[in-house]
Amino acid sequence: MRRMEIKPQAVAIPKSTAHLEKGKYGPVFPKTPACYGFTIVADLKPGKAEAMRGYGERLAKAVEANPQVLAPLKLHYLRWVLFDNDTRFMYQGIFDTDFDKYTEDAVVLFGQTGIEAGEFIIGYTDETGGHPPVPSPETLGRNGTYVVFRKLHQRVAEFRRYLKASARSEEEEELLAAKMMGRWRSGAPLALCPFHDDPELGADPHRNNDFVFADDPIGYKTPPGSHIRRANPRDASVAGVVRLHRMLRRGTVYGPELPPGVLEDDGVDRGLMFAFIGAHPGRQFEFAQSEWLNQGEFLGIGDTKDPIAGAHEGSGSYSIPKRPIADVRAHATLRQQIVERVTSAPEA
Numbered sequence: 377m378r379r380m381e382i383k384p385q386a387v388a389i390p391k392s393t394a395h396l397e398k399g400k401y402g403p404v405f406p407k408t409p410a411c412y413g414f415t416i417v418a419d420l421k422p423g424k425a426e427a428m429r430g431y432g433e434r435l436a437k438a439v440e441a442n443p444q445v446l447a448p449l450k451l452h453y454l455r456w457v458l459f460d461n462d463t464r465f466m467y468q469g470i471f472d473t474d475f476d477k478y479t480e481d482a483v484v485l486f487g488q489t490g491i492e493a494g495e496f497i498i499g500y501t502d503e504t505g506g507h508p509p510v511p512s513p514e515t516l517g518r519n520g521t522y523v524v525f526r527k528l529h530q531r532v533a534e535f536r537r538y539l540k541a542s543a544r545s546e547e548e549e550e551l552l553a554a555k556m557m558g559r560w561r562s563g564a565p566l567a568l569c570p571f572h573d574d575p576e577l578g579a580d581p582h583r584n585n586d587f588v589f590a591d592d593p594i595g596y597k598t599p600p601g602s603h604i605r606r607a608n609p610r611d612a613s614v615a616g617v618v619r620l621h622r623m624l625r626r627g628t629v630y631g632p633e634l635p636p637g638v639l640e641d642d643g644v645d646r647g648l649m650f651a652f653i654g655a656h657p658g659r660q661f662e663f664a665q666s667e668w669l670n671q672g673e674f675l676g677i678g679d680t681k682d683p684i685a686g687a688h689e690g691s692g693s694y695s696i697p698k699r700p701i702a703d704v705r706a707h708a709t710l711r712q713q714i715v716e717r718v719t720s721a722p723e724a
């Protein structure tokens with residue numbers, strides 16, 4: 377039998393780029409004869425298989441309904457599979473293009489969101505018509521960006537006790553939680569369903585982010601002090617220009633869930649892993665955190681803090697606009713709900 381010959385189909389990316397030809401976006405890296413790709417195999421938490429399948433189905437439906445939704449990523453091949461009786465998960469991503477094309481795709485994607493690419497990628501025009509300052513060494517300024525990563529411990533039992541102490545019924549607890557966040561637990565925004573949760577809407581990626589605040593200036597639906605309205609006021613009237621403070625954001629929970637109904641802290645560390653990506657961390661992440669989340673002046677709501685992510689000391693207040701009168705009854709004892717555990721320096 378003839379032995380099949382297998383030649384390695386990869387090339388190493390050189391450490392020094394000085395000798396490389398300069399392309400449209402910086403050095404032209406050697407193209408690999410095969411594709412770029414990566415594979416992740418992970419254990420699946422017990423009980424999470426259905427949720428994972430549901431997520432995949434939602435994505436598939438989104439693409440079916442609007443084939444353009446992933447158009448900028450058309451050069452990528454992504455697939456995932458659950459195996460070993462739903463205990464493991466494999467995710468594979470392949471992009472069959474070079475880095476320049478990959479960058480162009482990203483620019484198209486950002487262009488479609490209506491924001492200049494320079495807000496997120498160093499080396500491109502930003503919303504001010506200028507360019508983000510180039511860091512040192514200069515090579516980091518070509519197609520680079522900044523990442524702020526935070527591990528935020530959450531006081532879940534305390535949050536639940538706060539809701540219970542502040543509301544008269546379970547329904548009212550849920551409403552108060554939603555008024556603090558701006559979304560119901562399913563993700564459905566108060567802006568679209570102000571009176572009760574709508575899990576179908578919460579699960580629908582076409583609709584659950586398709587809302588504005590200008591039609592609700594007082595905040596009868598989504599309070600101006602709620603987390604999502606502070607973190608991204610969208611078209612609400614605020615001092616300053618919202619477009620200069622946008623961010624790409626990814627988050628995931630860490631630690632085991634506190635079992636439903638438990639009101640005492642079990643001492644286990646849990647919370648949110650938060651990642652910010654942007655070319656202007658100062659006027660994007662830092663501004664949003666210091667001016668929008670921890671003060672209310674820019675939003676026209678005085679010296680108040682975000683009820684979810686603000687740095688409270690136990691004396692903050694939170695008001696919920698209500699006809700005929702604002703509801704400040706429950707909210708005079710806001711305690712800090714999060715504690716920062718780790719902050720990493722920006723990197724390009």
Ligand code: HEM
Pocket residue numbers: 528529530557559603604605607608623625647648650661664665669684685714
């Ligand atoms: C433990 C602390 C935090 C929790 C539990 C939390 C939770 C959430 C949740 C549940 C949402 C709504 C879901 C979504 O739109 O993806 C959200 C949205 C958001 N959060 Fe946070 N967050 C925290 C801290 C922060 C911090 C520190 C920042 C930035 C400085 C931030 C910025 C944002 C932004 C920009 C949005 C999107 C708002 C929108 O356009 O709808 N969050 N957060």
